[in-house]
Amino acid sequence: MRLRSFLAYGEYNFPFRLSRAFASTSRLGKVERQTNQQLPSSPARTRFAPSPTGYLHLGSLRTALFNYLLAKATGGQFLLRIEDTDKKRTIADGEQRLYSDLRWAGLQWDEGQGPDVGGPHGPYKQSERTALYQQHAEKLLQSGHAYRCFCPSEKLNELARRRASLGLPSDYDRTCDGIPRELSDERASVGDPFVIRLRVPSEPPEYVDIVYGVVGKPKHNKKAQNLGEALYEDPVLLKSDGVPTYHLANVVDDHHMDITHVVRAAEWMSSTPKHLTLYNAFGWKPPQFAHVGLLQDSGRQKFSKRKGDLDIRRFGEQGIFPEALLNYVALYGWSHNHKSDVLSLSDLIASFDMKFTKGNTIVEPHKLLYLQKKYATKYADEGGPEFEALVERVFEAIYHEFETASWHSGAQYPNALEGHELRSRVANVLKHTAKNYTTPPDFFDNYSYFFYDVPLPELKEDPGEKSSTRRETWEELASMRDVLSYIQPENWTESNLKEVISASLEDTHKTINDRRDGPDPIDIKDTYKALQLYLRRAIARGGSGPAMHTTMALLELKHPPYSARGNRRKIRSDSSRYHKREYKKSPLLDKFGHQVTIGVYVMGKVIFASTQLLYVSLAVTVLCLVLSVGIFGRVIAMYIASEMIEMKPALHGVVKNRGLAAE
Secondary structure, eight states, X not given: OOHHHHHTBGGGTBOOOOOSOOOOOOOOXXXXXXXXXXXXXXXXXXXXXXXXXXXXXXXXXXXXXHHHHHHHHTTOEEEEOBOOOOTTTOOTTHHHHHHHHHHHHTOOOSEESSTTOBOTTOOOBGGGOHHHHHHHHHHHHHHTSEEEEOOXXXXXXXXXXXXXXXXXXXXXXXGGGGSOHHHHHHHHHTTOOOEEEEOOOSSOOOEEETTTXXXXXXXXXXXXXXXXXXXXXXXXXXXXXXXXXXXXXXHHHHHHTTOOEEEEEGGGGXXXXXXHHHHHHHTOOOOEEEEEOOEEOTTSOBOOGGGTTTOHHHHHHHTOOHHHHHHHHHTSSBOOOOSOSOOOHHHHHHHOOSOBOOSOXXXXXXXXXXXXXXXHHHHHHHOSHHHHHHHHHHHHHHHHXXXXXXXXXXXXXXXXXXXXXXXXXXXXXXXXXXXXXXXXXXXHHHHGGXXXXXXXXXXXOOTTOOOHHHHHHHHHHTTHHHHHHTSOGGGOOHHHHHHHHHHHHHHHHHHHHHHOOSXXXXXXXXXXXXXXXXXXXXXXXXXXXXXXXXXXXXXXXOSOTTOOOOSSOOBOOHIXXXXXXXXXXXXXXXXXXXXXXXXXXXXXXXHHTOGGGHHHHHHHHHHHHHHTTSHHHHHHHHHHHHHHHHHOTHHHHHHHHHTTOOO
């Protein structure tokens, strides 16, 4: 699927919204560290603790990035912990995908779970720490900060339905809190199923959030009080099978792993008072919390791994640069003071602070394309390993297109497809088009004319043209073909082509105005536009691309650009360009009724251009027309034409001086 498809919602449900301008033109560069009082003065230990119940998506990647940046900006450590206690929803390859996706994005953790990592605070996988959680749950029972709940699920479901009918939250009513400790121990010893609940105080503790300030002020439900309903959150800490819930495992792990700062999504703010209650119950110092707004789609729905929203792997498969994707997600929920939004990973580390923005953010897909083009330009300018990897990726995409495209119908491909020629062509085109690069498939769609021949369209006036200038100049511009055909292979360079086109433009413009009946002369800018349109249709089949002199140089056209070489499409390679020419009848000659070859036509135009050789040209032209009747005649005519041009070097001067006014 093309990148443009997910920009228009498509498979990914990606929002199509652009809320602010971002057309920054600043170059990528080193960003100096800025003084920021919000950064901790000591090294921070942060963690990313995903659950393998889904794949890494944009929101979770941003959470990992913010924790990574905080650790690196302060000289601390970034940990990876796997929270795999939810066995029912864990997917088979979820854990391995987390490792590979984080490493693809460039976020290598210093300590934690994963191949060849580890650390002194392991294990870093919650399913391997169950005994530790059970020990701490028992401590809470002993200290009175928790209690056993023996209520069956049927009773709890009925309580939830009744509360819902009253418009109240489905909190617990503390039925089992009044069970004496001895009776609770006895029931547990005989095997009665139970869970362990945290006894949350009536006024949960307040805390200072780095983003939102003071949070956790007590809220009293007056409706419940009027109805006589007692509401107690009292979350479950340990389930009946002995597996911990997120609340208990998260707090125990953060403490034992010496986590100093927790950056996570704002949806966890409501759980933080419960976590602080646990820290207080254990007598531990809690980390500092920073809650950042959620990433939302155009419908203001949060991205979710369970829905498969914007799986990070899909970005990589489409050819998005990991550096561009990290830069992209960093801009949502965090503000900076730089003129440009283009910040590499090292730049982000150097300029990172804790100035997170409040509120949720709607993601803008166009921003990613803007960054993608900026990084492509950077890679092309530097020419380093990143550019080599880009060339290889595009080469593979084009090779795949050649093998799978329906128009090939099993045709054989030249050996150049697997050799250096195609890679070299890809690299050269990328260097000149990097500023517009998005993905390999889109690159091939936009610049396919660089890699295979398409049927040459009839070069005539476009019925839809509104410009009178273009209608008047179209036939005059056709003589540009002849000028280009005289350029020798060694002179077919970008600078020389630019000079030839510029000189021909002036001659063409003068000729058009000399023949014009109207009083007002045509502006040379209009002639230039018409010339560029003609060349682009003739050479690039009307496709987008670099300037025409650059395009022609990249194509390495050593033959007149108007020669039709058959209606079948084929790859442009050395063998097909130079050794397998098919000089067929030019469609431009049909309207004159001639059945001559390209060589005869060009030779006749050249000789007629010289008034000094008028009689010689007439004689040779007649001879060539006679000889061109048969197959052998055409071959001899082409040979005579080439010999005449080589014997008369003065003709080149005539063409140069007369330009497009050859007739």
